[in-house]
Amino acid sequence: MRRLIDALADDTDFFIEQVHLTAIVFDNSDDVTIWATTDFDGDTHFFHLGLPFQQLDLLLRLAGPRSPVLQEDIADALATVQEWPCLLEYTTEASAPIPLPNVALKLSCTYPADEPFGEEEEEELPFDISVQEEEEAAEYEAEQPHNIFYLEGVFLRVV
16 A cells, blocks of 8 residues: 555645545544545555544545444544544454545645744854755655645535
């Protein structure tokens, strides 16, 4: 299985279909991260989707016949969670991944956060033309989008 971000040609907003939710992680009392897979260009790709709880509820309502049971699982987990993050996994035979039939998600990429506000800048060093390969690779990697996305919209296929 490959990372979805590695399959994208650029970092513009895009649509995916054939989404299966494999885990729901309660990050804190307001936010949740979905772990999911999708079929993209004939291969299975995984990605993470950061959401507020209201959008999680919307996605769960689109989960077909499993929707009421999933909403009850979420309510039970929220009522009993004592440590954050809290993981609900859907990758076993007893608890198979959750398909979102006839749903297309419009996603946008996320990037690493900038340095915290108020942090002092590094001391300027004299100009040095030599470039360390490791430093260049690390800088390139830091500027790349994460395999975590934001949900820009949910669209339903009318059949």
